[in-house]
Amino acid sequence: MPSLQQIRAALDGSGQAHVLRFWSELSEEEKEAFLQELGQLDLQRLEEHCQAAAEAAGAAPASSSQNLDPNLEPVPPESMGSVRRSDPESLAGWEHEGQNQNLVS
Template sequence: MASEREVRARLQRAGQEHLLRFCAELPPGPRAALLAELGALEPEALREHCRRAAAACAHPPGPPPDLAARLRPLPPECVGSASRCDPEMRGLWEEEGNLTWCCL
């Protein structure tokens, strides 16, 4: 297991050293668990993850403005139907719980 000093150095390279802000206040068991979890992270991957999360958070919520223009319904041949399938297949779906009596 990596020491607190090693973990802190790795987190500093990722710009995430604040994750250990309250580490000293933890009891030994939880502290060791935290250090083990953080010690397993790759600094470059963590930095990239945090960068992408911050970028995603900066965008307004909801779908992108051009999404409605790109959405199209599926063609009928790509859509299945429980009411049009053969009785054997319908029985298999019912056994799995994928089809109930109200869907027919």
């Protein structure tokens, strides 16, 4: 497993140093697991992907929003479920439904 210093250098070299921003807040077990996950990343490929995505976003024509349906609007927040705003009974029902859907798949 790569060391924290190796991971930090690799992340910094690929423009992803922010990934370790909350490192000090992790427990020792979380740090070890996170280092293992980070050690499996192909940071060069990740950097290339991020650059390509940024270029694609920058290449989108400024008038692309004119192609959207003028009647299209975001879903109002009150129409969406939220773990923070829901009562325990609703959460239990959603969990049960999720388990049922998993059994069907």
